[in-house]
Amino acid sequence: MTSLEVAGLAKSFGGVTAVDDVTFSITPGHIHSIIGPNGAGKTTLFNLVAGLYVPTSGTVRLAGQDVTALAPHQRAALGLGRTFQNLQIFFNMSAIENVMVGRHLRRRAGFLGSLFALPSAWADNREARAQAARLMARVGLEAYLDAEADAMPYGALKRLEIARALAAEPSLLMLDEPAAGLNPTETQEIDRLIQSIAADGITVVLVEHDMKLVMGISDHIIVLDHGRLLAQGTPAEVARDPQVVAAYLGGEPA
Amino acid sequence: MANPALGRWGGLIVLIVVVAALPLVLPNKFYYDIAVKTGLNALVCVGLNLLIGYAGQISLGHAAFFALGGYASAVLTTRYEWNGFLALGAGAVATGIVAYLVARPILRLKGHYLAMATLAFGIIVSLVLNREIWLTGGPDGITVPTLRLGDMRLRSAETWYWITGGALVVVTYLALNLIHSPSGRAIRALHGSEVAAETLGIDVARTKTMVFVLSAVIAAIAGSLFAHADRFITPNEAGFLRSVELVTMVVLGGMASTFGAIVGAALLTVLPQALAGFDEFKHIVLGAILVGTMIFLPKGLVPSLGALIRRWRR
Numbered sequence A: 001m002t003s004l005e006v007a008g009l010a011k012s013f014g015g016v017t018a019v020d021d022v023t024f025s026i027t028p029g030h031i032h033s034i035i036g037p038n039g040a041g042k043t044t045l046f047n048l049v050a051g052l053y054v055p056t057s058g059t060v061r062l063a064g065q066d067v068t069a070l071a072p073h074q075r076a077a078l079g080l081g082r083t084f085q086n087l088q089i090f091f092n093m094s095a096i097e098n099v100m101v102g103r104h105l106r107r108r109a110g111f112l113g114s115l116f117a118l119p120s121a122w123a124d125n126r127e128a129r130a131q132a133a134r135l136m137a138r139v140g141l142e143a144y145l146d147a148e149a150d151a152m153p154y155g156a157l158k159r160l161e162i163a164r165a166l167a168a169e170p171s172l173l174m175l176d177e178p179a180a181g182l183n184p185t186e187t188q189e190i191d192r193l194i195q196s197i198a199a200d201g202i203t204v205v206l207v208e209h210d211m212k213l214v215m216g217i218s219d220h221i222i223v224l225d226h227g228r229l230l231a232q233g234t235p236a237e238v239a240r241d242p243q244v245v246a247a248y249l250g251g252e253p254a
Numbered sequence B: 001m002a003n004p005a006l007g008r009w010g011g012l013i014v015l016i017v018v019v020a021a022l023p024l025v026l027p028n029k030f031y032y033d034i035a036v037k038t039g040l041n042a043l044v045c046v047g048l049n050l051l052i053g054y055a056g057q058i059s060l061g062h063a064a065f066f067a068l069g070g071y072a073s074a075v076l077t078t079r080y081e082w083n084g085f086l087a088l089g090a091g092a093v094a095t096g097i098v099a100y101l102v103a104r105p106i107l108r109l110k111g112h113y114l115a116m117a118t119l120a121f122g123i124i125v126s127l128v129l130n131r132e133i134w135l136t137g138g139p140d141g142i143t144v145p146t147l148r149l150g151d152m153r154l155r156s157a158e159t160w161y162w163i164t165g166g167a168l169v170v171v172t173y174l175a176l177n178l179i180h181s182p183s184g185r186a187i188r189a190l191h192g193s194e195v196a197a198e199t200l201g202i203d204v205a206r207t208k209t210m211v212f213v214l215s216a217v218i219a220a221i222a223g224s225l226f227a228h229a230d231r232f233i234t235p236n237e238a239g240f241l242r243s244v245e246l247v248t249m250v251v252l253g254g255m256a257s258t259f260g261a262i263v264g265a266a267l268l269t270v271l272p273q274a275l276a277g278f279d280e281f282k283h284i285v286l287g288a289i290l291v292g293t294m295i296f297l298p299k300g301l302v303p304s305l306g307a308l309i310r311r312w313r314r
Ligand SMILES: Nc1ncnc2c1ncn2[C@@H]1O[C@H](COP(=O)(O)OP(=O)(O)OP(=O)(O)O)[C@@H](O)[C@H]1O
Pocket: A013, A016, A017, A018, A036, A037, A038, A039, A040, A041, A042, A043, A044, A045, A085
């Protein structure tokens, strides 16, 4: 069984083909990375998998189920989680509430239960707050338990997004450049965090430009260039692939 | 705030105290009538604020829902001799269904388009109320019988004061529950980032629809109460100006602040009574307040005051 399978996936924006006939599959567990130069189509690929974009052609399967026609929230219900390269924080809420939203799929109270403050809604609130606090501590945000999201620095917000995604208990977690803009110490913390997430049995798909991080952490790497799948394999295999080397040095493939 | 729950329930207690104590300083029926109008506007605004302030959606047609509730009560009690409370319930349910039917296509729209669509909806309701004279009495309005509870005739201004005040406290309590619940967090999340909300499993279209319907039902109930309190209703209640007035109350008091919505409603109901000749310039003054608030006090009165107090305490 695969965690994620994309077949013949393509997306064009007007004249630009951002993702071009990409096929790969991702096995459960492990850390998988998707790398490629700027504009290679990595974020577009994430958006296609998440259901935020409708593909020009191709299919997406999650845990064997064809989800190509499903809305993003339905894919989330199937265990897909993600973070964003350009932060998508709920700036109208506190930090802990951001993470509590991540418990949405685990709530028991419906709209009326919420409105009338039935015991189920109380239990949801208590449970969500406890889990959110635990997850904030896990990603190193215990100092921000009482903070408003719009008062937090960039590096903290990146981790807040990870905590929020984890709150939904995903089986597949896509991280879009979690280390971008972070200093070396923070990057090391993210490195450890990603490893601990994977150790919990969550399949991680990582998009990242920090090659030291990617090469050290990944079990499997997929290389995109100009929307096309250029190569895939272990870090060692990918590192000595002449096409990959050429793409990164900006030359023509050998 | 160190303990958010304290602010929330503290605010509700203040509201209860104000509602309970206000009659001590209301000298006569005229003032009671203003208080009732204030309470009914506040009722609508608490609901409308869930939509505008918390969910981040705009409605320029909310007066139409208020009027639908009012006319449901008026028509069902006069023409079909229904029990008033039954008519109120039926009006609320019917308005909820109408809101549900218009919400799905309308809430797909964003920004200006959503504003235009809700505006158009309000105009259509207004037109129907004006044109279908056989049913609604047309532009002259329709007389509404006194609401009866058993043998009791709910007629005096004092009685209506307590009905409105009670309804406002209950609806405020429900709104506070909602905001601090899983559904309420979903509502606020889609305002913060629709994309992030979706990827956390929130059905954005459904959530928007729920808030829209809830705010419409609250407006309809307020409309029914208004029709019985005034014993008269005209299509003006559904008009564009009324819708803008309601939005201005929410924006002035403070978006995403339940007590702000109440304060905004109170200010814009009481001030026109205090300022002679206000009616003539109502359009201009409302417009000026709306624009002025958005430029100088984008968060509205109550949240800005709250921030000021928090800064001062430190
Ligand atoms: N919504 C959009 N509309 C139009 N063009 C887009 C859109 N999203 C992406 N593109 C284009 O598609 C291509 C791939 O972009 P994408 O963001 O997926 O790249 P990326 O690999 O994530 O790059 P980076 O490493 O800089 O984040 C780019 O040429 C980009 O300009």
